[in-house]
Amino acid sequence: MRKGSAPSRTCTDMRIPCPYCGTRDAHEFGYLGDATTRRPDGGDPFDQVHIRDNPAGPHEELWYHGAGCRRWLVVSRDTRTHAITGARFAKEPA
Amino acid sequence: MSRLAKGGLIDRSQPLDFEFDDRRLKGYAGDTLASALLANDVRLVGRSFKYHRPRGILTAGPDEPNALVELRSGARREPNTRATTVELYDRLVASSQNRWPSLGLDLMAVNRLVAPLLGAGFYYKTFMWPSAFWEKLYEPLIRRAAGLGTASGLPDPDTYEKANAFCDLLVIGAGPAGLMAALTAARAGARVILADEDFRLGGRLLSDNPLIDDRPGADWAARAVAELASFPDVTVMARTTVFGVYDGGTYGAVERVSDHLTTPPAHQPRQRLWRIVAKRAVLAAGATERPIVFGGNDRPGVMLAGAVRTYANRHAVAAGDDVAVFANNDGAWLAARDLLRAGVAVRTVIDIRDTVDPALTAPLREGGARVLTNSRVIGTSGKLLGEIEVLADGHRARIAADTLAISGGWSPTVHMTCHLGDRPVWNEEISAFVPDRTPPGLSVAGAAAGKFGLSECLSGGAGAAIAALGDLSIRATLPATPRTEDEPRRVTAFWHVAESKGAAFVDLQNDVTAKDIAIAHREGFRAVEHLKRYTTLGMATDQGKTSNLTGLAIMAALTGKGIPQTGTTVFRPPYTPVAIGALAGHHRGREFRPTRLTPTHAWAERQGAVFVEAGAWLRAQYYPKPGEADWLETVNREVLAVRSGVGFCDVSTLGKIDIQGPDAGTLLDRVYINAWSTLGVGKARYGVMLREDGMVMDDGTTSRLGPDHFIMTTTTANAAKVYQHLEFCLQVLWPELDVQLASVSEQWAQLSIAGPKAREVLAGIVDAPFDLSNEAFPFMAAGEATVLGGTRARLFRISFSGELAYEIAVPARHGVGLAEALLAAGATPYGTEALGVMRIEKGHAAGNELNGQTTAADLGLGRMMSKKKDFIGRALSQRPGLTDPKRPALVGFRPVDPAQRLRGGAHFIPMGADAVAANDQGHMTSVAYSPTVGHWIGLGLLSDGPDRIGERVRAVDPVRNADIEVEVCHPVFVDPQGDKLRV
Numbered sequence A: 001m002r003k004g005s006a007p008s009r010t011c012t013d014m015r016i017p018c019p020y021c022g023t024r025d026a027h028e029f030g031y032l033g034d035a036t037t038r039r040p041d042g043g044d045p046f047d048q049v050h051i052r053d054n055p056a057g058p059h060e061e062l063w064y065h066g067a068g069c070r071r072w073l074v075v076s077r078d079t080r081t082h083a084i085t086g087a088r089f090a091k092e093p094a
Numbered sequence B: 001m002s003r004l005a006k007g008g009l010i011d012r013s014q015p016l017d018f019e020f021d022d023r024r025l026k027g028y029a030g031d032t033l034a035s036a037l038l039a040n041d042v043r044l045v046g047r048s049f050k051y052h053r054p055r056g057i058l059t060a061g062p063d064e065p066n067a068l069v070e071l072r073s074g075a076r077r078e079p080n081t082r083a084t085t086v087e088l089y090d091r092l093v094a095s096s097q098n099r100w101p102s103l104g105l106d107l108m109a110v111n112r113l114v115a116p117l118l119g120a121g122f123y124y125k126t127f128m129w130p131s132a133f134w135e136k137l138y139e140p141l142i143r144r145a146a147g148l149g150t151a152s153g154l155p156d157p158d159t160y161e162k163a164n165a166f167c168d169l170l171v172i173g174a175g176p177a178g179l180m181a182a183l184t185a186a187r188a189g190a191r192v193i194l195a196d197e198d199f200r201l202g203g204r205l206l207s208d209n210p211l212i213d214d215r216p217g218a219d220w221a222a223r224a225v226a227e228l229a230s231f232p233d234v235t236v237m238a239r240t241t242v243f244g245v246y247d248g249g250t251y252g253a254v255e256r257v258s259d260h261l262t263t264p265p266a267h268q269p270r271q272r273l274w275r276i277v278a279k280r281a282v283l284a285a286g287a288t289e290r291p292i293v294f295g296g297n298d299r300p301g302v303m304l305a306g307a308v309r310t311y312a313n314r315h316a317v318a319a320g321d322d323v324a325v326f327a328n329n330d331g332a333w334l335a336a337r338d339l340l341r342a343g344v345a346v347r348t349v350i351d352i353r354d355t356v357d358p359a360l361t362a363p364l365r366e367g368g369a370r371v372l373t374n375s376r377v378i379g380t381s382g383k384l385l386g387e388i389e390v391l392a393d394g395h396r397a398r399i400a401a402d403t404l405a406i407s408g409g410w411s412p413t414v415h416m417t418c419h420l421g422d423r424p425v426w427n428e429e430i431s432a433f434v435p436d437r438t439p440p441g442l443s444v445a446g447a448a449a450g451k452f453g454l455s456e457c458l459s460g461g462a463g464a465a466i467a468a469l470g471d472l473s474i475r476a477t478l479p480a481t482p483r484t485e486d487e488p489r490r491v492t493a494f495w496h497v498a499e500s501k502g503a504a505f506v507d508l509q510n511d512v513t514a515k516d517i518a519i520a521h522r523e524g525f526r527a528v529e530h531l532k533r534y535t536t537l538g539m540a541t542d543q544g545k546t547s548n549l550t551g552l553a554i555m556a557a558l559t560g561k562g563i564p565q566t567g568t569t570v571f572r573p574p575y576t577p578v579a580i581g582a583l584a585g586h587h588r589g590r591e592f593r594p595t596r597l598t599p600t601h602a603w604a605e606r607q608g609a610v611f612v613e614a615g616a617w618l619r620a621q622y623y624p625k626p627g628e629a630d631w632l633e634t635v636n637r638e639v640l641a642v643r644s645g646v647g648f649c650d651v652s653t654l655g656k657i658d659i660q661g662p663d664a665g666t667l668l669d670r671v672y673i674n675a676w677s678t679l680g681v682g683k684a685r686y687g688v689m690l691r692e693d694g695m696v697m698d699d700g701t702t703s704r705l706g707p708d709h710f711i712m713t714t715t716t717a718n719a720a721k722v723y724q725h726l727e728f729c730l731q732v733l734w735p736e737l738d739v740q741l742a743s744v745s746e747q748w749a750q751l752s753i754a755g756p757k758a759r760e761v762l763a764g765i766v767d768a769p770f771d772l773s774n775e776a777f778p779f780m781a782a783g784e785a786t787v788l789g790g791t792r793a794r795l796f797r798i799s800f801s802g803e804l805a806y807e808i809a810v811p812a813r814h815g816v817g818l819a820e821a822l823l824a825a826g827a828t829p830y831g832t833e834a835l836g837v838m839r840i841e842k843g844h845a846a847g848n849e850l851n852g853q854t855t856a857a858d859l860g861l862g863r864m865m866s867k868k869k870d871f872i873g874r875a876l877s878q879r880p881g882l883t884d885p886k887r888p889a890l891v892g893f894r895p896v897d898p899a900q901r902l903r904g905g906a907h908f909i910p911m912g913a914d915a916v917a918a919n920d921q922g923h924m925t926s927v928a929y930s931p932t933v934g935h936w937i938g939l940g941l942l943s944d945g946p947d948r949i950g951e952r953v954r955a956v957d958p959v960r961n962a963d964i965e966v967e968v969c970h971p972v973f974v975d976p977q978g979d980k981l982r983v
């Protein structure tokens, strides 16, 4: 990565701001993966289950607050820096 | 004695006794083990890793490659401990390592004779072939010959703990820059943590002892520490090494709580692992001096000049009686000056430079030292250093010296700026790498930033704190910068004496020489990461703190590329070694993870149960009775008691999920493969759920207690996973469903009562007027009742054993009362072993079969899959690979010779075929001795199994050398029609 090309890095990385519990350590959460796949959307079910992008950069992903409120969250994370810029309940529309 | 008569930061009123290799020695409070050894003229401290060369003390800090000792004895023995960082305590015991039979006479030193074999890449070249030789011959040989200390092999008697801390500003390092940063932040009211690995704070102020505001630097440091301690929001942590930078401003640190004591005080750990979350951090880790590489540079008595200075100024120890200096920079001259002032003879100062500032040379000349510029040391001699050979202005000369203080300049301690992937950049002026980009929230001050001058350290520390607090909107004011004088710091890059005689070591701990680097160059391993792995440069426990840069500089000279183009290897945490014990904390032995106990655990203990771990649970495995020869006899008795009478078993470990809401039935329809919304109230049903990929995820019985109320049971192992899955379904997949979930696994004690006499026993347990008759409460009925005179209960007529059976759930606190009542009623308690035997007798799939690779059809449950509705996993369960009839599917097995024992894990091979993988047709998943049928029985997954009933195959178990003939049979061994369930 060229100097200066990386997005600005924040200091909130691997703590997740749970909208219910507040900012909590990432260890309290379980990770599932891409939050943008829709199941089922009429496409090839194999692709829906198994094929995932591996983006370098901003990513919307599903985390489960198992050691907290037991809510599924959509977390916005930059996969290059682990910078987390937001989290919302998966149940609520974006 | 090399102890100076006066001076130093030791407490002469506190003498300490200690032992090294059975010699009784004396030191003082304030000594390190290394300084105390030097004070007692102990100069030979260890033997080197590969060649067993005699080694002494090189440094005065965490960068030490040589002086590794075994500290303490018995179970507390700690190998590979750096003597330079061990704080001396009374009755300390240490011994040298990697020598046999003794340090002075090391027979393994013969390795030196085969040194040509052990050079760069020797592992790769020598031990490539044949591979079988590796395990039997080479590895034991190397392990015996090369290596460091040995672990005690005993359980560590001490405890370790973990703690979390939070602050506005973490200051790493308590030298001048760190102290100034902490003071500035503390005065602004910030929450500050100041951590330093040393037991005394002050960093180089203690070693160089400059004047600050006309007072000794050590005094200034002590006053700063005292002021910091007066702030309520400031935590000063001595003996604490910040070893790593992690995401989110998280820092790992290890606090050596009791390492400076003989044994930890009561209720205190030996070490404490800190997880420090800091909004901002200032790295003030200082700099590390590097050696110059020349022939014989590993001889005991060759030391870094800065270390010699530390020993003199801080510990009042003369490193030798007859000191020579060899350097390329001004700092070493100041070390020589301090030695002279302390009354130590410095006879020769050798500098590679043509000219040196007269202000530096004059005091040395006045003190009687020979000054040799444009000169270099090319060799040394003596078992301990006795003589050096110098090339001075083209002439060779031998000069007597028992100590050679060397310095190749200083490198900023940039390690922690690189832990998140950033790389330092080359600074030509100081011939060192300096930090460039740093982890978020971390700034660098003082020598760690390449600013070596004391005034720069002080002002830089204050400036860094002000900037960091500014980010947090905390206003801090610049304190008055103390008056001080900067030492001269000129340096001319110089790494390796080309005219060296004898082995010239680059990495002293891994015995890597300049010649090894030349070999790596010649053989094409030129990139730094290749150089490192080929020669093992920098791969020892010191991670090359004194050798990496020198090594890559020598490689850069060989390739003709500059140092910046050659680059550095990656710095990874931890900065210094961290004990595994500290990382584990309390999580060891039984406390490795929490143990879950069933509601009847204490009662089962009183019954003499033997327990077994089932995931996090401890479950009663069987209940031996006096006179029973072994577990099998006990289990047989328990099984037969159930099959002929009645028994009971705690099944509370199964997951229980309370599901309520108008759409609860719809949810179950979608997660289970079979239909649920049609289930009547007061009924139970067996269900199977799939993963999205079509494989079986879990199974269990779920009951409908009301129109909008279900209670689901899951397997013990998958309780948490299924709960999470259901929440996923409700929150992510179908947020429109009106359903609420609650895990109630812990709230209910659930006991299974099984056997022909179950109803009889239950009649005395369940309160009237509940009707237990087969008509009123038939197989697969579920309902609410009270038991034992008013205790709320749930009753399910479900059976795992195949007998007339019920499960009763009562609030967890009533579990023991229920068990006692059942025992008093004549029921036999049985454990998980009998439970397992009976489920195999009935052909039920369990954990061994639900292994994540089996489909519902594989388990004989294919017909359960509803065609009228969609459910999770349906689409992918239709993939051709998963519907192939040749897939291994569940069948039963019996030995053709009934006397033979079956083995779980055995593979099925057609009769007459070779037992090779190509002929593998599946494997035995579960086996048990069935007292009901009188021989071993098994369940297994066999290709095309259900169509092969009656066929014989081989069950081959190469691990246990078993190969027996088995007959394929129906998986239900007992009561295949299920008549007993329905009586």
Ligand SMILES: [Zn+2]
Pocket (backbone or CB within 6 Å): A018, A019, A020, A021, A022, A065, A068, A069, A070, A071
């Ligand atoms: Zn939460």
